[in-house]
Amino acid sequence: MGQDRTPAGGLRVTTDRRPLREVLADPTTRLTATFLLIPRLEMVELLADAGFDAVLVDLEHGPISVDDLPGMVAAGHGAGAYVLARLGERTPATIGRVLDCGVDGVVLPHVESAADAHDAVDAARFPPDGSRSLNPYVRAAGYDGTESFLTTANAGVAVLVMVEGKDGLAALDDIAAVAGVDAVFVGPVDLSTSLGLPGQPEHPLVLEKVQDLMDRLARTGIGTGIYCPTPHAAARWQRAGARLAALSADIAMAGAGFRRTVEELHDLNTEGRSR
Template identity: 35%
Template sequence: MQLPQNAFKRAILEGRQQIGLWCSLPGSYAAEALAGAGYDWMLLDTEHSPGDPLTILAQLQAVAPYPVTPIVRPASNDAVLIKRLLDFGAQTLLIPYVQNAAEARAAVSAMRYPPEGIRGVSGVTRATAFGRVANYGKRAHEELCLLVQIETQEALDNLEEIAAVEGVDGVFIGPADLAASLGCIGEPANPKVVSAIEDGIRRIRACGKPAGILTPDTAFAKRCMEWGTTFTSVGVDATILARSAEALLKQFRG
């Protein structure tokens, strides 16, 4: 059995826009319902959701038959969490709260087997098709994709050093935490925040790395794409569910 190809990694490295959807609902049933919607990628979250590694496993299994790339966000830049998610079969990870090049290098190390990294070795995992993928240990890094999330002023200050770390495949701007870091919590449309995001995207692109972002604001998502984002998440499942339910009720109650 051959190592599965990472279509998302190839697409962003070739500069092809990838439209994504954020999935904060931890159930596999909801993930499967969304997997067939036609998005290029879906983010399975465990940082700001009730999800954990075991719920991620069920979600990965549920979305596997669909032509969408699952990206997993661990709760933190933790080598043990990263190891487990990779063993479960996740090929693309978004690591939150990366502040500097040292933290980016730590994420790269957690993604790779020795001698290049510290990922623990197990020959019978879902990632290896339970031992059926030929030369998985030697080739896994070819199809793994590491995205790092910058979401503070400190991270912006270190952006070029973070992007330059070998093994970082893309840089994602987290607008909510960035707004808080800039003293504008809950104000993602504040001109100060918007300016920082625009500058950040342009700097990421100048480093030769794909840039990404999450925003449910359709107009702003399009602006970010014009500025240069290559992987752009345009909605959150829980938000879509809550707001759509409210809008439906409003038609009947005024």
């Protein structure tokens, strides 16, 4: 499921941007995203214009801070893309600050138990569904939040919990059963390390574990997200039912594009000299 976009000033904008939580609840959803490590709104706009449905701003590994988020969220929404933030920690204060910036969802790392998942949901939802602190003068509330903001935020903001280790796999059924978890996001890179195969997310054993995980989640009806290093991997997991495929990362794709351009120039010069 991609978004319906129309040209507008060189960028494509959505004509139907449903809340991400609602979108992820639909089993027919197939969103294509990528991780963002370059803290530039121009990169967000380029990715949206290229056709990515969502960007995952990486606050865990990228040189990005919460201060960078408002501009990126504005750029993404203006170009018709969803903007999520992958956090480096799951503290209530950090989750609340990120959500106050207006992101459509949070991706929370290293969830290894139902208790971890419950704490994450609690921090991301306003009462009575959780304990998120309210400030009506933040971007997410339109700088002048009313009571309706509490309801719309709870109904719209998605909570994705990352399962990326042996403990998380063992507790998967309990994690998926936690009310308010909208999707389980699989981290095959860290999972490969946990399985003694560091840096090998496409190893047959890792693929076997991921497929088993997705099969188990499918039986629960909960959404699945997953990091995919290549288009081939993304297509595989989308066919398997992943509702959010995070394909590669901005910096990886940019580097590959730069290398292809220089290699093409080198090849053309070589052909010219041989004539």
